[in-house]
Amino acid sequence: MISPRSSxxxxxxxxxxxxxxxxxxxxxxxxxCAVTPPxxxxxxxxxxxxxxxxxxxxxxxxxxxxxxxxxxxPALNQLTRAWMERSDRAFQDGNPPSDAVPPELNGTGTEILxxxxxxxxxxxxxxxxxxxxxxxxxxxxxxxxxxxAWAGTGLIGASHxxxxxxxxxxxxxxxxxxxxxEARTSAKVRARLLDDVAFxxxxxxVALLQECDVTACSEGSPExxxxxxxxxxxxSDAGKxxxxxxxxxxxxxxxxxxxxxxxxxxxxxxxxxxxxxxxxARVDCSVAKCVALTFDDxxxxxxxxxxxxxxAADAKxxxxxxxxxxxxxxxxxxxxxxxxxxxxxxxxxxxQLTRLKRDGQVSEVERGAxxxxxxxxxxxxxxxxxxxxxxxxxxxxxxxLILWDVDTxxxxxxxxxxxxxAALAGAHPGAIILMHDIHPTTVAAVPGILxxxxxQGYTFVTVPELLGTMxxxxxxxxxxxx
Ligand code: NI
Numbered sequence: 001m002i003s004p005r006s007s008x009x010x011x012x013x014x015x016x017x018x019x020x021x022x023x024x025x026x027x028x029x030x031x032x033c034a035v036t037p038p039x040x041x042x043x044x045x046x047x048x049x050x051x052x053x054x055x056x057x058x059x060x061x062x063x064x065x066x067x068x069x070x071x072x073x074p075a076l077n078q079l080t081r082a083w084m085e086r087s088d089r090a091f092q093d094g095n096p097p098s099d100a101v102p103p104e105l106n107g108t109g110t111e112i113l114x115x116x117x118x119x120x121x122x123x124x125x126x127x128x129x130x131x132x133x134x135x136x137x138x139x140x141x142x143x144x145x146x147x148x149a150w151a152g153t154g155l156i157g158a159s160h161x162x163x164x165x166x167x168x169x170x171x172x173x174x175x176x177x178x179x180x181x182e183a184r185t186s187a188k189v190r191a192r193l194l195d196d197v198a199f200x201x202x203x204x205x206v207a208l209l210q211e212c213d214v215t216a217c218s219e220g221s222p223e224x225x226x227x228x229x230x231x232x233x234x235x236s237d238a239g240k241x242x243x244x245x246x247x248x249x250x251x252x253x254x255x256x257x258x259x260x261x262x263x264x265x266x267x268x269x270x271x272x273x274x275x276x277x278x279x280x281a282r283v284d285c286s287v288a289k290c291v292a293l294t295f296d297d298x299x300x301x302x303x304x305x306x307x308x309x310x311x312a313a314d315a316k317x318x319x320x321x322x323x324x325x326x327x328x329x330x331x332x333x334x335x336x337x338x339x340x341x342x343x344x345x346x347x348x349x350x351x352q353l354t355r356l357k358r359d360g361q362v363s364e365v366e367r368g369a370x371x372x373x374x375x376x377x378x379x380x381x382x383x384x385x386x387x388x389x390x391x392x393x394x395x396x397x398x399x400x401l402i403l404w405d406v407d408t409x410x411x412x413x414x415x416x417x418x419x420x421x422a423a424l425a426g427a428h429p430g431a432i433i434l435m436h437d438i439h440p441t442t443v444a445a446v447p448g449i450l451x452x453x454x455x456q457g458y459t460f461v462t463v464p465e466l467l468g469t470m471x472x473x474x475x476x477x478x479x480x481x482x
Contacts, residue, residue: 048111048119052077054084060097063088064412067109067123076142076149080109080121083138087125095129103129106412112198115245117145120198133352133387135211135221138195141242148238152197152207155239164226164234165190168207171224172214183214196221199246203228211355220355285466285479289429289458292466292479293317293446294404295437296346296384299325299332302443307335309443313450315460319437320346320384320402323371334376342462343377344402345369350386358393365397382463382470390475400470402463404434405478411436416445423449427456430480432463 048068056063065084069077088105095103106126113120120141127134142149156164172179183189196208205226211217228243235243283290295306295317310317319336321343326333337343347353348367356364365383373379383399390401406426410419419442423433435442450460464470466479 047114052081054081054088056088058097060099060102061092061095061104062102062412063091063105065105065107065125067107068111068121070119070142070144072144073119073142073147073149075147076119076121076140079140079142079149079151080123083123083140084109084125087123087127087136091125091127095127101129103127112139113141113242113245113249115249117143118242118245119144120242120245122196122198133389134217136195137208137210137221139197141238143238143241150238150242152194153191155197155236155242156194156234157236157239160234161194162190164205164231165193167226167230168193168209168224169214171226172209172222175222175224177209177215177219177222177224179215180213189213199243200225201247201249203232203243203247205231205243218355218357220351220360283459283461283465285430285459285461289456290461290466290479291427291429291453291458292432292461292463293435293449294320294384294402294432294463295435295442296320297322297325297350298437299329299336300438302440303329303332303437304335306437306443306446307332307339307341309447309450310341310460311339313447313454313460315450316340316342316462316465317460318342318344318382318402318463320344320382321368321372321377321380322346322350323348323368326368326371326375326377330375333372337377340462342382342464343372343380344382344384344463345372345380345399346384347386352387352389353385353394354389354391358396361393361397365399395473395475398472400467400472401475402432403475403477404432406431406433408433408435408442410439410442410445414439414441416441416448419445420448420452424452427453427458428480429458430466430478432466432476432478 049071050069051066052069054063054065065088067080067084069080084107087107091103091105097103104127106128107124109121109123111119112122118141120139122137122139124135124137127136139152140149141155153161169179169183180189183193192210192213193207195210198206200206205228207224207226209215209222209224211221215222293315298319298321319341321333321336333343345365345368347364348371349364351360351364353361353364369380381399382402383397384402385394388403394401406423408419408422408426410422413419419435423435423445426433437443453460467476470476
């Protein structure tokens with residue numbers, strides 16, 4: 001039987017979920033790994049001016065939201081702020097503070113369109129509780145020329161909203177997505193079908209269905225596309241302008257990263273690439289004080305600097321790379337491997353695997369590995385599931401599962417001193433330390449961390465050096481007990 005959102009049993013999620021670390025964490029780029037921001041809007045356009053934040057630093061119920069704002073489009077700022085504030089209130093209303101399992105709300109805004117005077121922003125929040133995580137997204141558009149701004153519904157003529165909602169549900173059903181009956185009958189749910197809409201370059205309308213809202217949570221947030229010709233008569237004037245802006249936006253993903261048409265050509269694997277030193281133990285960690293530094297969610301604009309710092313200290317690390325970032329920065333992935341680091345898999349685009357059926361998990365992991373191999377690193381044999389979130393299916397994917405036992409929470413604090421303190425306080429022989437090379441504050445902290453730990457006698461090794469032979473389906477969090 002189909003069930004509405006309220007009675008859906010949501011997938012279980014382990015405690016390690018505290019790491020949001022969405023690859024979207026850099027607010028103004030298309031994604032953290034994008035080579036260039038959305039064609040770096042030429043002068044005279046509505047480039048974002050700064051970032052607005054909404055935070056509650058309550059350790060029992062932390063909230064961290066940030067999104068771009070535009071001086072020339074106050075109406076857009078009002079819409080985005082109101083949505084973030086609503087998300088915050090709903091989160092607080094539904095989740096009492098907790099010492100044992102603090103609920104968290106993390107969110108970002110990403111500029112998904114920047115053409116002429118038009119901009120589009122996707123807001124993306126993840127509500128995490130002990131056993132559960134729900135993602136909500138919404139898109140908003142603004143025009144610096146007219147000062148106007150619109151939510152997704154504003155792109156559709158008022159009298160056509162219902163026709164579009166029905167068309168989206170039909171298209172979902174045609175894709176084999178089992179749509180809840182409530183989505184057809186409830187005006188509220190139907191209205192949410194237009195919360196997250198964009199266009200592709202051909203003018204097709206792309207709607208992102210809200211998680212657990214229209215279909216089972218295990219489907220995630222599926223994307224549904226309506227043909228340009230079908231949608232055209234239903235668009236408002238704003239919708240027509242936005243569609244036209246997407247049509248000329250150069251090489252920017254309007255929706256999911258997998259829809260991106262243009263990627264840099266992957267570097268061909270070179271003769272100097274991967275040497276045995278990456279996987280052959282240089283040190284005996286049963287004797288030496290070993291620590292494995294791990295960097296997730298990259299590579300990104302700061303990764304080259306990190307590699308320089310690691311080289312300078314003769315330190316080896318393990319990079320849990322996202323396939324989409326590997327495709328965006330193949331030269332950095334190739335360099336990681338060439339310089340003796342281990343390049344491991346963090347999935348294609350950071351989906352939470354436990355929300356996917358086994359087939360979906362296989363696809364996320366295989367496509368991630370394909371992209372990494374195409375970038376010029378050896379095909380990865382280790383997996384770190386996003387958010388450390390895994391289930392029985394994940395254990396059947398044929399790869400060792402590498403978690404961590406020291407979490408620097410660098411994604412949250414974005415403060416080099418705090419990251420340094422967390423890494424030093426947590427370090428012990430056998431530690432696997434979690435950081436993210438997409439944050440400049442983390443990369444800036446690394447030279448100091450290396451120097452201090454080296455002074456304490458530590459050797460920096462890769463995960464295979466630390467753990468030796470690993471078995472598929474086994475979860476590893478550290479090498480040696482504290
Ligand atoms: Ni991650």
